[in-house]
Amino acid sequence: xxxxxxxxxxxxxxxxxxxxxxxxxxxxxxxxxxxxxxxxxxxxxxxxxxxxxxxxxxxxxxxxxxxxxxxxxxxxxxxxxxxxxxxxxxxxxxxxxxxxxxxxxxxxxxxxxxxxxxxxxxx
Numbered sequence: 001x002x003x004x005x006x007x008x009x010x011x012x013x014x015x016x017x018x019x020x021x022x023x024x025x026x027x028x029x030x031x032x033x034x035x036x037x038x039x040x041x042x043x044x045x046x047x048x049x050x051x052x053x054x055x056x057x058x059x060x061x062x063x064x065x066x067x068x069x070x071x072x073x074x075x076x077x078x079x080x081x082x083x084x085x086x087x088x089x090x091x092x093x094x095x096x097x098x099x100x101x102x103x104x105x106x107x108x109x110x111x112x113x114x115x116x117x118x119x120x121x122x123x
Contacts, residue, residue, distance in 0.1 A: 002026045002112040004095045009117030012085055018119060020080040022095030026112075028076070029053075033098040036069060036080045037107060038091035038119070045094065047105040049080060054101060062088075085121045092116040 008020040020036065035050035049069035050058045057069055068081040078095065096110035104110070 002028055002097045004097060004112055004114035006093065006095045006114045006117040009093060009119045011120045011122065013122050014085060014087055016085050016121070017081070017083045018085065020082065020093055020095075020117060020119075022078045022080075022114060024076045024078075024097065028097075029099045031099070031101050033101055033103065033110075034071075034078045035096045035098070035105075035110060036078075037094045037096055038089070039094065039116075040091040043091075045107045047107075048093070050103065050105075051078060052101040052103075056101075056103075058103060058105070060105075082119070085119075087121045087123050089119060090121050091119060093119050 003026045005023045031053050033052045036048045037045045039045040048060050051069045066084045070079045094116045095114040097112040098110045
């Protein structure tokens with residue numbers, strides 16, 4: 001099992017920026033996908049961005065051009081740089097881990113999850 005701990009959420013005004021971090025530990029795989037999902041109240045959990053161990057990235061349509069996913073040098077930390085934030089970005093953001101590089105955008109495909117961090121964007 002892989003342990004994931006998110007940090008970096010908070011309250012920001014529209015147009016502002018936040019950087020989320022996800023630290024991993026435990027039994028990681030050499031081939032993996034890490035994703036950031038968000039879930040707003042009353043809505044389904046949705047993939048925001050993902051990155052594979054090979055460095056391939058994916059972005060949801062609503063965040064393309066505004067968010068950037070990246071990995072730290074040690075590859076045990078994944079970041080989500082969020083710029084030009086909008087009130088509709090308000091949600092709990094979860095980090096997730098999948099022991100495969102095959103792309104998947106559904107939560108059920110991911111093996112391990114963090115507890116989430118709240119992002120609130122005020123108008």
